[in-house]
Amino acid sequence: MQAMSVLSTPAEAPQGAPVTRRNRSSGAQRRAVALFIAPFGILFLAFYAIPIVYAVIQSLLTVEREGTFGRPRQVFGGLVQYEQVFQNTAFWESVGRVLLFGVVQVPIMLGLALLFALLLDSPLLKGKKFFRLAFFAPYAVPGVIAAIMWGFLYSPSLSPFGAVTSNVDLLGGNLVLWAIANIVTWVYVGYNMLIIYSSLLAIPTEIYEAARLDGASNLQIAWRIKIPLVVPAIILTAVFSIIGTLQLLAEPQTLRSFSSAINSTFTPNLAVYTTASVPNYNLAAAFSVVLALATFILSFVFLKSTQRKVTQ
Amino acid sequence: MSRSAAMLIMGVFTLYFLTPIWWLLTTSTKTGSEITSTAPLWFTADSAGTFLTNLGRLFAYGDGLFGRWLLNSALYAGVGALIGTVIAAMCGYALAKYEFRGREAIFNIVLSGVLVPATALALPLFLIFSRVELTNTMWAVFLPSLVSPFGVYLARIYAAASVPGELLEAARLDGSGEIRTFFTVSTRLMAPALVTIFLFQFVAIWNNFFLPLIMLRDQALFPVTLGLYAWNSQISQIPELRSLVIVGALVSILPLIIAFLALQRFWSSGLGAGSVK
Numbered sequence: 001m002q003a004m005s006v007l008s009t010p011a012e013a014p015q016g017a018p019v020t021r022r023n024r025s026s027g028a029q030r031r032a033v034a035l036f037i038a039p040f041g042i043l044f045l046a047f048y049a050i051p052i053v054y055a056v057i058q059s060l061l062t063v064e065r066e067g068t069f070g071r072p073r074q075v076f077g078g079l080v081q082y083e084q085v086f087q088n089t090a091f092w093e094s095v096g097r098v099l100l101f102g103v104v105q106v107p108i109m110l111g112l113a114l115l116f117a118l119l120l121d122s123p124l125l126k127g128k129k130f131f132r133l134a135f136f137a138p139y140a141v142p143g144v145i146a147a148i149m150w151g152f153l154y155s156p157s158l159s160p161f162g163a164v165t166s167n168v169d170l171l172g173g174n175l176v177l178w179a180i181a182n183i184v185t186w187v188y189v190g191y192n193m194l195i196i197y198s199s200l201l202a203i204p205t206e207i208y209e210a211a212r213l214d215g216a217s218n219l220q221i222a223w224r225i226k227i228p229l230v231v232p233a234i235i236l237t238a239v240f241s242i243i244g245t246l247q248l249l250a251e252p253q254t255l256r257s258f259s260s261a262i263n264s265t266f267t268p269n270l271a272v273y274t275t276a277s278v279p280n281y282n283l284a285a286a287f288s289v290v291l292a293l294a295t296f297i298l299s300f301v302f303l304k305s306t307q308r309k310v311t312q
Numbered sequence: 313m314s315r316s317a318a319m320l321i322m323g324v325f326t327l328y329f330l331t332p333i334w335w336l337l338t339t340s341t342k343t344g345s346e347i348t349s350t351a352p353l354w355f356t357a358d359s360a361g362t363f364l365t366n367l368g369r370l371f372a373y374g375d376g377l378f379g380r381w382l383l384n385s386a387l388y389a390g391v392g393a394l395i396g397t398v399i400a401a402m403c404g405y406a407l408a409k410y411e412f413r414g415r416e417a418i419f420n421i422v423l424s425g426v427l428v429p430a431t432a433l434a435l436p437l438f439l440i441f442s443r444v445e446l447t448n449t450m451w452a453v454f455l456p457s458l459v460s461p462f463g464v465y466l467a468r469i470y471a472a473a474s475v476p477g478e479l480l481e482a483a484r485l486d487g488s489g490e491i492r493t494f495f496t497v498s499t500r501l502m503a504p505a506l507v508t509i510f511l512f513q514f515v516a517i518w519n520n521f522f523l524p525l526i527m528l529r530d531q532a533l534f535p536v537t538l539g540l541y542a543w544n545s546q547i548s549q550i551p552e553l554r555s556l557v558i559v560g561a562l563v564s565i566l567p568l569i570i571a572f573l574a575l576q577r578f579w580s581s582g583l584g585a586g587s588v589k
Contacts, residue, residue, distance in 0.1 A: 029410055032490030036406035037418065039399045040464060047456040048425050051436035058439060116325070124318035133573070134326045137333060140568035142519040144537040145561045148544050149332050152339075152558070160335055160352030190329065239427070247431045250521035250537075257545045269431050269522065276435055276526065284435055292432035299427045 052292070058285035074282075081286035090265040091287060095294075097177060098267050102245035105181040110237055112185070113192035117230075118222050120193070121200040132197070136190035143187065147254035150183045155258060171259035179259075180251050184244070192237040199233035200226060235306050239299045246295045249273070333565075340366060340559045344552065366559040378560055380532055381539035385518055386567070387450070388535055392457040393514040400460045400513075401506055404467025405498060409475060419468065425461035434522040441527065452527040453535070457517045463509040470505030471498065507578035511571065518568060536564045 062077025085091060116135060120128050138146065151171075152158045159165040170179045203226065211221050249269035256262045265271040268291050276284035331353070339347055341359035343366075350356050371379050407419050437456055441447045475498045483493040499506065524538045531542065540560050543553045 029490055030412065032494075033406045033410045033412050035491065036402040036494070040403035040459070041418075043399065043455075043459045044422070044425065044461070047437065047459050048428065048433065048461070051433050051440060052428070054440055055432070055436035058436065112325075116322070119318050119322060122318065124315045125322060126319070131322050131326065133576070135329050136572070137569060138329055139515070140572055141333075141565050142521075142537045144519075144521055144541045145565060146332075148540065148557060148561055149336055151544075153332060153335065157348055158339075158352070160331075186329065186332070243427065243429055247429045249431055250519075250541075253521075253525075254541055254544065257547065272431075272435060273522070273526065276438070281435075281439060285439070288432045288435050292428055295429045295432070296424070296427050 055285045055288050055292075058282055059289045061282050063280075063282065077282070081282050082290070084283055085286050085290055088271075091268065091271050094265050094268045094271050098245055098248055101177055101181055101248070102242060104178075105184060106238065106241045106245060108181075109185045109189055109241065110192060110234060112189050113237065114196055114227070114230075114234065116189070116193040117196035117200055118226060120197050121226065122218060122222070124218075132194070135193055138187045138189075139191040141187060143183075143250035144254050146183050146187050147180075147251040150179070150186070151255050151258035154179055171255070171261060173261040176255070176259050176261045180248070180255065183251050184248075188241070188244070192241070195237050196230050196233045199230045203229050231306075235303065238306075239303055242299050242302060243295055246291065246298070336558065336562050336565075340562045342555070344555045347555065347558075363559075366555060367563070370556050370559045370563065373556055374531075377531060377539065378536070378556075378563075381534050381536040382564070382567075384450070384533060385535040385537070385564075388453055388457060389514045389517040392454055392517050393510050396458045396460050396513045397463060397506055397510040399458060400463030400509055401467045401471075401499065401502060402494070404464040404469075405471045405475070405494060405502070407464070408468045408471035409477070409480060409498075422461045422464045425459075426465060430516075430520070431522045434526055437523070438526045447527050448529045448533065450533055453520075453524050453533075456523060457513075457520065460509065460513045460516070463513055466505055466509050466512075467502065470502055474501045474505070504578050507575055511575060514571065515568065536560070540564060 059081050060076060060078060061074045062080050063072045064075045065072050116131075119125055120132060125131065141149070153161070154165060154170040156162065156166040164170075169175065207225060208221055211225060216224070247269055248267040252262050252266045252270060253273070256266075264274040268287065272284050272287045272291065275287060335353060338353055338355055338359075341355055341363040342350060343362055346356055346362070356362065403422070407415055407422075433456070437452075438447060441452045446452050479497065479501075480493060483497055484490075488496075518535070519537065520535075521537060521541070524535050525541075528534055528538065531539065534542065540557055543560070544557050547554050547557065
């Protein structure tokens with residue numbers, strides 16, 4: 001990404017220098033570094049790097065049969081799978097769906113998280129510790145469990161909000177995407193709130209005192225001082241939210257037993273899962289690669305563009 | 313904004329966040345027919361007794377499958393996060409406190425690992441594990457969970473900020489080896505970050521759905537989330553599972569809530585480390 005030039009910086013001591021205490025210890029340090037990094041390095045290679053390479057290779061292969069009923073054989077197919085990815089309307093519909101989801105849900109969720117964090121940080125609230133815990137509690141609920149729970153809450157026969165659920169079909173085709181957005185928001189608002197809140201706590205309070213002497217109100221302090229200073233935290237939460245949105249799987253897959261409006265290609269990840277269980281591993285691998293690239297590029301571009309704005 | 317407006321906003325959202333959990337609690341204390349026939353957000357006359365009966369049925373169903381799932385989750389998430397935290401902390405610490413060739417390159421690769429969606433890795437991992445015949449084993453879920461690029465990132469930032477170089481120099485002069493210094497001195501200074509990494513990874517593994525979904529066929533190996541998902545999707549055929557799913561959901565979220573409450577002193581101070589930069 002950046003600073004690859006470090007690789008060419010000579011770090012070793014000049015050859016033939018007398019062996020001093022310093023040199024000996026740096027040899028020990030090099031061994032220590034290798035020992036510290038090796039376990040993570042090996043696991044990262046095995047379960048991150050190699051799978052990515054393997055997915056790319058698989059996505060370039062295609063299954064060929066000798067005759068109609070012959071033995072299947074994997075051969076190099078070039079970009080055949082990718083052509084199929086681009087022609088697969090169901091997949092692109094699912095991508096469009098999660099993008100729409102993200103464009104609406106992520107700003108709402110982060111806006112609320114910022115509001116709650118600012119209120120927690122303001123002198124206005126009593127019982128901060130209670131609110132902090134109450135808002136964070138849903139984060140302890142796994143996506144599958146949250147979806148099961150809300151699935152029941154959305155169902156007209158079980159819901160404690162029968163007046164709403166028997167009149168509005170929350171699990172129908174028009175609303176089910178937003179029913180999922182509500183679940184995701186419910187689970188993650190408190191988590192994002194805490195990240196922003198802890199970065200608010202890190203701001204030295206002298207700044208506020210100085211602003212107050214200048215006659216700034218609480219609102220002005222929040223708007224002019226606090227929000228600009230927590231932008232890095234907001235960016236971090238935004239990147240994680242973008243990644244999360246494109247990965248949506250557990251909630252829609254679980255809600256399928258409550259709603260017939262969610263088909264087997266409702267989100268890109270569901271499409272991958274469905275394709276892999278057909279099974280067409282090569283096409284599923286190509287979906288995965290496209291999805292991983294899209295996530296990566298989207299997060300990276302977001303990160304870079306916002307960072308430039310911040311430094312300006 | 314006035315004090316009462318602020319309290320009103322927080323009060324309304326407290327209801328939003330806690331009502332579903334409250335509903336789960338009250339509904340866990342009802343029989344299958346009471347779920348639809350009684351007030352959804354309140355208890356019945358015999359709530360305590362019904363709750364115990366439900367718990368008994370939950371742990372007895374399918375030869376104690378649910379207890380098995382809880383243990384599996386504890387193993388995947390507890391042991392996985394523990395080992396994963398140590399591994400990530402060692403790597404992040406080395407990246408923060410030592411100058412060496414390729415340091416930034418390694419850090420950048422790890423950082424880009426943070427941006428790779430875990431679900432995109434699940435399918436290739438499945439294909440690789442099926443080549444070496446490891447699918448449908450505990451290893452298939454456990455081993456990939458040990459890797460936490462975000463943990464390395466957090467550990468590096470926190471180690472850079474909280475472990476002074478002078479202290480390491482002093483330890484060296486005292487003749488303490490690098491490894492020993494790390495485990496006896498540095499890890500203590502990094503404790504809030506370590507707890508945070510552990511909790512994040514614990515939650516990530518506990519919540520992971522795609523990996524166990526595609527790796528595991530044998531119900532006895534399921535984590536509790538996948539198990540409840542499987543029961544939930546059978547409700548239309550086996551209606552008695554509905555109350556088991558509800559009680560099971562309540563029981564399954566208790567360990568995490570307890571872990572968060574017990575460790576909040578640590579994670580709330582470590583949480584800022586990742587965002588402040």
